[in-house]
Amino acid sequence: MQTQMAPPASVPNAFDTISYAIGESAIGDVLAARSQIGVCAILIGSDADALERDLGHCFPDKILVEDEAALRDDLATIARFIQMPGVGLDLPLDMRHGTPFQQQVWDVLRSIPCGATIRYTALARRLGQPNGARAVATACAANAIALGIPCHRVVRADGSLAGYRWGVERKRALLDKEATI
Structure with missing residues (x-):
């Protein structure tokens, strides 16, 4: 045996x-x-x-x-x-810890220039998912790399600030600071 x-x-x-x-x-x-x-x-x-x-x-x-x-x-x-x-924030990022869709959202977010914003619906359309604003918001909420993946640059359809994993006041402070450059 x-x-x-x-x-x-x-x-x-x-x-x-x-x-x-x-x-x-x-x-x-x-x-x-x-x-x-x-x-x-x-x-x-x-x-x-x-x-x-x-x-x-x-x-x-x-x-x-x-x-x-x-x-x-x-x-x-x-x-x-x-x-x-x-x-700028020139750091090498490890974005492997997201789903393929989350990684697509995060890649688009990294292309949004400092001082600019994008609406959830526009970001969803850019990804070929015109009804995917909620999925984009979920991907933003899953982002663990604040600032490196600038989800603070995503705003509601009316331009107002929506939820931010680290607080809307921090989101406002970041966008206000970026608006001055």
Whole structure:
């Protein structure tokens, strides 16, 4: 009789690990997280513990490691962008953590210039889904890379501000700042 051995326990590799750090900005605390590919999360809030929990919900199957030294430059770049959006936010992004449709929405959002906005319905039409405004809003809500994927630039059909994962007041502050460039 032959006995089978259990497969060896999986050893975490670098692709299982996400490094993160929390800093401060003009619109609140900012958590930046990075995979081996690039920035996979920029979360904004008022409570560091809540940001860490949100990160855990975004990446439940990953090992999260706080690493201030590794994310120092990213946090500085993000804070500078919030203060001076005209400088741009040139960070490599890891957008693999979305559905194919979400990734399509996020790609279009990245093409919206700083200081401009787009309506949910117009974005849906651009994706070939004229009745897809609600799906676009859902994709925006699923975005974990605030500012890098600028879902704050999406507005209602009448131009008013609608829900924003990190609060409508933050959305207003970001758009007001961008309007001055």
